[in-house]
Amino acid sequence: MLSMYGRFQATLNSKPLPGFRTTKVQALLIYLAAEPTTPHRRETLMSLLWPRMPERSARQNLRQSLYNLRRSIPDLPLQLPGSETPGLIEMETAVPLLLTNRQTIQLNPQANVQSDVMQFEQLTNAVQTHDHLDIFHCHDCRQKLEKAIALYKGNFLADIYLDDSNTFEEWAEIKRQSYRRRVLDALETLTTIAIRQASYVEARAYAEKQLEIDDLRESAYRQLMQVLALNGQRSAALTLYETCRRLLFEELAMAPSTRTTERYQQIQGGDLTVATQST
CATH class of the missing domain: 1.10.10.10 (Winged helix-like DNA-binding domain superfamily/Winged helix DNA-binding domain)
Structure with missing residues (x-):
């Protein structure tokens, strides 16, 4: 293995x-x-x-x-x-x-x-090719995504570095970024499923895992804000928006997107519901 x-x-x-x-x-x-x-x-x-x-x-x-x-x-x-x-x-x-x-x-x-990489690809590819009406209601796909994210223990080859081969390092970085995107997409889907089922503890864990991997991922901030607000933690959701806004400015010199600001305003005005789009 x-x-x-x-x-x-x-x-x-x-x-x-x-x-x-x-x-x-x-x-x-x-x-x-x-x-x-x-x-x-x-x-x-x-x-x-x-x-x-x-x-x-x-x-x-x-x-x-x-x-x-x-x-x-x-x-x-x-x-x-x-x-x-x-x-x-x-x-x-x-x-x-x-x-x-x-x-x-x-x-x-x-x-x-x-290998964990091979198993991860088999699971996520099976989800992508599965003939279901709606992935958010597909029990088999949810189980496969849960198994896939459990395999992801960190960045691809986090402790391997060849200082005399830029070619190998470029290949590894391409794979690294690809797997990061795929695991983030899987976590986003699982977060949405958990929100729709009102499983807020589970949804929070999935959203926070996204932010552990990428602390500038706006869709994860929106999901976590929604989870906190729906679970009665309105002030924590509003504070999270300020954290998102600060990090985006410090790291990228950017303001939050319109969608993120709208999510903040919905929470602030008490207009957020389970039916609100989860990303």
């Missing part, structure tokens, strides 16, 4: 794997696991991990990293094809971690390699 949200961890049979020989071995495994669907050209991986090295040296480093990776992670149980249940495996059949040839390298799709 590879955990890439927050602090990176790698476990095998529920036990931590010994430390990888170098950070580049670790980074190679991370990249292959986070981009598992296609083979990667060796030249691409060389440019990603050793961009400043001569080609011959980078190629040798890649070979050595592959050797160390194979030594660190032995053959794995076979992932049964066609299963809708991630991790359904055949214990008696072992397959190699990697598929390699002279041109390309890929994580073996038949190997039972699980």
Whole structure:
């Protein structure tokens, strides 16, 4: 199991794997696991991990990293094809971690390699493609979103940094921002569901989690203001608006949007209801 949200961890049979020989071995495994669907050209991986090295040296480093990776992670149980249940495996059949040839390298799709990133994507993609009339009344989608946000322990690769590879860092930052947007969208949906069900403790927790991740997210401020007001905490809701206004000015030299100001005015005038738009 590879955990890439927050602090990176790698476990095998529920036990931590010994430390990888170098950070580049670790980074190679991370990249292959986070981009598992296609083979990667060796030249691409060389440019990603050793961009400043001569080609011959980078190629040798890649070979050595592959050797160390194979030594660190032995053959794995076979992932049964066609299963809708991630991790359904055949214990008696072992397959190699990697598929390699002279041109390309890929994580073996038949190997039972699980990661929090892969599980998060499977859950959120299932919600996006599910045929429901209204996501806010879909019990299955709500459960999937709850499982997805539970996987998100922090920013993607929060403790991994390659100071000699801007290319790797740029790739990681793109992934980091993408996962932040997706988890924030999931939390926003769950907040709306909880508000509509008058589950204000739950709604508050979801809205506050959004602000932990992004303290300038106006839609989260609007949701939390609504939750507080509907739960009888009108003064706290009005104070929250002032916090939002101050942070936006200090960080972005901006004023709150019209929608946020209107939400403040609704609360101030006592006009807010459960039917008020939740974002």
